[in-house]
Amino acid sequence: MRMTVLAAASALLLLAACKQADTPAEPAAEAEAAAPPQEAIGEPAVAVREQPSRFDIYATVRLTADLSGLDENQKEMVRLLIEASKIMDELFWQQTWGDKAALLSGIEDPAARRFADINYGPWDRLAGDQPFIESYGPKPLGARFYPENMTKEEFEAWDQAGKDGLYTLVRRDAEGKLVLQPYSEAYRPQLEQAAALLKQAAELSGDAEFANYLRLRADALLTDDYQPSDMAWMDMKNNPIELVIGPIETYEDQLFGYRAAYESYVLIKDLEWSERLARFAQFLPELQTGLPVPDAYKQEVPGADADLNAYDVVYYAGHNNAGSKTIAINLPNDEAVQLAKGTRRLQLKNAMLAKYNQILVPISEVLIAEDQRQHITFDAFFGETMFHEVAHGLGIKNTLDGSGTVRHALKEHASALEEGKADILGLYMIQKLREKGEITEGELMDDYVTFLAGIFRSVRFGASSAHGVANMIRFNFFEQAGAFSRDEASGTYRVNVPEFEQAVRDLSQRILTLQGDGDYAGVDTLVAEMGQVGPQLQADLDRLAAAAIPVDIVFEQGAEVLGL
Template sequence: MHTPTVRQRLASYKTTELRADLSRLSQGDHRALVKLADAADLLTSAFYQQAWSGAPALRKQLREHAHLNSTAADELRLFELLRGPWDRSRDNEPFVKGVPAKPKGANVYPEDMDTDEFARWVASLPPEDAARARGFYHTVERDAGSGELKLVPYAQAYAEYLEPASKLMLEAAALASDRSFSTFLEARGRALLSNEYLDSEVSWLKISHASALEAAIGPYETYEDELFSSKAFFEALIHVRDFESTKELDRFTQSLQMVEDHLPIPAQYKNPKLVPPPIVVVNQVYAGGDTSAPLVAAFNLPNDEEAIKLAGSKLTLIKNVQHAKFDSVLLPIARVVLRAEDLEHVTFPAFFNHVLYHEVCHSAGPHRVLDSNDTVRSHLRDLHSAFEEAKADITGLFAAKLLIDQGLVEDITLRQFYTTYLASAFRSIRFGLAEAHGMGQAMQLAYLLEHGGFTYDEGARVFSVDVERMTGAVESLTREIMLIQGDGDRARALEFRDKYGVLAECVREAVDRLEDVPVDIEPIWKDIEELRAREE
């Protein structure tokens, strides 16, 4: 296979200005945004230290060389875009000379530690330390003297970055106009230093719907931990609320229990008392930390099961990012992989709403193993993220039909949902099968092709939807994934991944024909650039 140059890899990402309406913000809010962007930059540095022991030094080297020639400048730009020296869209292939394979445990475990050593060590710990070893907010390091494994809280391991970030967040809290948002920033700023995040997660969930500013700042996602999917990595997503779009989607929060009640799984796997997550629509103005391309278009947080149990979760949809992805990536993909007569069924409302259902459906189904208090995450371990993304995707399609049947969605047809999702499947697969969304999508696509929901025309080399078969396939796949999760059956998950987590030849050939279509966007944060310039 041809190995692309750095410049060719960069060409896969369309440079896109992301803007937001700042007209409702006070001058204090403007200044708070600049401080939060500065804090986000510090969390980017913390993330690089988490991701790989060699990342901070390599980043410094690339920065020092960037002014020498265009090749060096391109390497730095791609490194920052992909948050490291590995091309995620090509199964983590290194694009910087001399870089080793991406470590499975990132830099939150010793690179020479294997899972057996970790299991023996955890078994020797008192219960509280064992929980921390498996939890979100402590690194596992090797003692320099004894060589034994030890726990180090994030607040200590990344103090160089977290202490100034905390200070900036407290300063931003003093400037922000909405008191509930300030309360979150204060709590989160203190959490960076105390390593106790539960209270600040709850305060994030209590940000008022009247707040013009939104932000998710701290350790959240676990995708980079490919050993156990348990360590959280630092990120910062800074937003301005879209009040009109948020109001339009409020009604969907009330539909989650209805979807749960109709899931195609036995009653013991269902949650009879789901708390519907509030939905917030925002436009992004800056991002830092664990924010590699492909850009996140929506998220459902927190991930901490204790916080969810205490206060529920919140769904955030990032509208300007979604529009950019739809226009620059999804429509061009559809023109290549779908029949010409099906292009009219690829619509932004179908894309936007399926992303909404995907995120809402992270809350659906079993989160703990049946007849056990163990989390699904603790049983599926490294497979958890891919199966969770697949679950949310396919259950989102199941929910779409249910909402249409109930008369709750009147302006989007089932064919539009299915056809838009088919085009979007190729968008996700191009992120690479080493990435959770890519693997989750590959498993779904292979299953749906096998069961006739999607069909392939060998002569025309295009894909299409069989709506009737698709409906049955969506239901059976939803059941299959949820039962694997609810049973905590890692062996069955492995068998399913090995069977379906591969690309059929027709899919590979279609992906190859997408060479000139962007994989994702490269954001330019013009609002923050202008606000920073005003501060100088």
């Protein structure tokens, strides 16, 4: 399969975009508190207004898909899975803020109230978590996973097995001592409801593998043992409906990066596209061998069952719906599952096309040199997003000294460095596949220029986002390497091909080495030195804001939107 299918399929994406709505969404009924209340952060008062307003940085997209190929049982499954997803949304509110209804009802400004709903709290996720309600202070780095009065030093000195677990909250007992509380205990009522919905959906499934996954995932919600369902998820191949649900990513835990946040995606698989894309997974072992690092850093072999699929997403909930929206997924995160079976890469093509049309193309018209704008293509954007997810399967998962996983060694920096690795190795993979003649659509210059424009898109996510930090590091690294240059007269950037190619190799080597060495101090220095937006870049980003180019998208979604 050649990459020509990417352009042809863009016409099939059933995604209607509209101007940012002025009327806020009605707040949902508050769920029963899932964890012991923590110290109040403050009372809502007056929204901080800017010109142009930060409240207008999201473009609204109506999230639809073609369901004509589904039978009545399958459509009912989609409805049930959306209901289960709404529970994940409630739980994420509990993990990141607390009482959603109390927060939203206390904000008088409709635009500010809607912005708080989008951000799951009074902090702007795409502006370094700065508060946009005057009476609120900084967002706690540990969200609500930890007591707010707990210090890092207290936690690190705490002699407690499993304190770095993915699925436990840290609380204080009656004597003020730190204790662990499993998610399955803290959020029991909501999780029982979600598990029941998954089991109902399983009864309607005509695909035995998907039904098995739903039942195992329901059990996992109630036991915090997700590995069996992750293994079963890797075995699914032909199910037309897809569900990703549970506590998955650890980005919300900015204190240590240990604890996972609840989220959910409901997706409709494009079976034809998935079949065409899946062939690229076969090149993973060869690409791993060719990584530009010593053999010790590439000795792990990606699982042979890795696959690649394309979807239309019909519902986002929880962590993935907060702030910037995910357009591709690489899971499971469990390193043991990855080494045993590989990972699955899910390309959310309808959401991807919305971001390309509404954000990336307008950015290029402001910041990319006019004679290079012809190289901004959806094919390149899709390919880079796709291979970003594939690249998560490359590199190294465990440190060379045998002390444990890279994720644990690098703590709160692990996510940002992993995203940076996936970005740069994704481009490396495209280079190598072009050399092999496996990708023939377009040219390498399309990949480079679209990649540069993509840095400007993602760096706007801010320092509170792992993707934002990764892009800041890459921008500064590439700038120092001369990979691009800025024309002072026009304020536009152009790719310098030889230097760009070398920068891809050099940054790949640096990131993989830091990961393999488990070099926390080295990564901390890298983030401190290169994870910042400089004055010139900030001025150029301000030009994008002045041009009213959206930073990201927000969805009008649900069973009603789908006609269910």
